Structure formats: C-alpha cells, structure tokens
Amino acid sequence: MSPSQAGTAPTTVLTVDYRMPTVADGTRLWEIASDSKVLDVNSSYSYVLWCHDFADTSIVAEVDGRPVGFVTGYRRQSDPSTLMVWQVAVDDSMRGHGVAASMLHHLFDRANRHGMVAMHTTISPDNIPSQRLFESVAKARGLRFERRDLFAANTFPDSHEPEDLYMLEPEIPEP
Numbered sequence: 426m427s428p429s430q431a432g433t434a435p436t437t438v439l440t441v442d443y444r445m446p447t448v449a450d451g452t453r454l455w456e457i458a459s460d461s462k463v464l465d466v467n468s469s470y471s472y473v474l475w476c477h478d479f480a481d482t483s484i485v486a487e488v489d490g491r492p493v494g495f496v497t498g499y500r501r502q503s504d505p506s507t508l509m510v511w512q513v514a515v516d517d518s519m520r521g522h523g524v525a526a527s528m529l530h531h532l533f534d535r536a537n538r539h540g541m542v543a544m545h546t547t548i549s550p551d552n553i554p555s556q557r558l559f560e561s562v563a564k565a566r567g568l569r570f571e572r573r574d575l576f577a578a579n580t581f582p583d584s585h586e587p588e589d590l591y592m593l594e595p596e597i598p599e600p
C-alpha cells in the first residue's frame with residue numbers, strides 16, 4: 426500500500442438521472458409519497474393518471490434505475506405562465522443531497538422553455554424543509570419569493586393544516 430492509499434476510504438459518487446415520468450412510475454411515486462409520512466397520500470390511481478396526463482410538468486429523479494424522488498406539477502389553466510407544483514418528495518435515504526432542488530431546477534428549466542416563468546406551490550406552515558427548498562430555488566434563480574394565505578384549516582373537512590401559497594416570480598423591473 427502506498428502512503429497515499431493509507432487511510433483513504435473509497436468514495437461513492439451519487440449519479441442521479443432526471444427524466445419525465447411514465448405510467449410505469451406511478452406505483453413508485455405513490456410509494457414515495459406514502460413513505461414520506463408528511464405528504465397527503467392520494468390514491469395510487471391519481472399518481473398513475475398524473476404520470477399519464479401531466480408528465481410534461483412533472484419529473485422523476487432516478488438512481489440505478491429506481492425512482493428516488495418526484496415532483497408533480499401542472500400548468501395553471503387560468504395563468505399559463507405559471508407552473509403549479511403539487512407535490513415534491515425525496516426518499517428518506519436520499520435527502521440532503523440536493524435531489525429535490527435539482528428536480529425543481531430541471532423542471533423549471535423545461536417549463537421556462539414552454540413559457541412558464543413563475544413557479545407556485547402550497548406549503549403548510551410547519552413544513553420548514555419544503556419552505557427552505559423553494560426559497561433556495563428562488564434565490565438560486567434570482568426570483569422573488571413571496572408567501573400568501575391560501576387555504577385556511579377550516580377549508581378542509583378533516584384536521585388538515587392550512588396551505589399557504591408560495592410564489593417564485595420574476596422580478597418586476599423598476600418603472
């Protein structure tokens with residue numbers, strides 16, 4: 426063993442691929458959402474349908490051929506310049522490596538090419554990781570980051586947290 430090899434542990438480089446989801450990913454997206462213990466878990470059907478109908482505005486992060494994270498989104502019908510992000514989740518084992526931020530950047534780059542210049546999402550007040558995630562993406566892209574009340578707790582029939590609207594918007598030039 427040469428002196429330079431002594432005490433050096435092999436390093437693992439994390440290779441993550443980012444791509445549009447397909448119908449075959451629906452089940453795995455549902456699993457990641459269920460495992461998160463944070464997201465509202467919708468029916469397995471809704472994830473399969475989303476991968477079919479909203480693949481253009483959604484993204485999957487994959488390691489060794491297995492999805493480890495996803496973002497589901499849609500183009501807002503009343504404002505086609507806005508990409509509305511519905512859910513973001515990263516498998517517990519992959520958190521803290523920038524996977525969620527990279528998914529949002531890849532998706533936003535794609536959305537920009539189709540005229541979506543703003544990104545909106547809703548986040549509950551206690552979900553600090555998600556607030557930090559979107560704030561970080563806004564900062565990296567030089568976008569305004571604003572919060573507004575959207576759905577109060579009493580909007581929901583069950584004991585759901587409020588959902589605040591977070592907006593990542595291009596800066597309005599000074600007149």
Ligand SMILES: CC(C)(COP(=O)(O)OP(=O)(O)OC[C@H]1O[C@@H](n2cnc3c(N)ncnc32)[C@H](O)[C@@H]1OP(=O)(O)O)[C@@H](O)C(=O)NCCC(=O)NCCS
Pocket residue numbers: 461463464511512513514515516519520521522523524525526527548552553554555557558559561
């Ligand atoms: C929120 C979530 C998607 C973040 O995924 P991730 O891949 O670990 O996030 P990243 O590594 O890309 O981090 C992006 C930014 O968020 C910050 N962040 C991520 N997790 C955080 C935490 N637990 N506490 C504080 N900040 C956090 C990072 O520091 C980073 O900010 P920086 O660029 O200023 O350093 C992940 O924790 C998750 O799946 N949570 C459960 C589901 C959920 O709450 N989804 C959001 C609501 S739809």
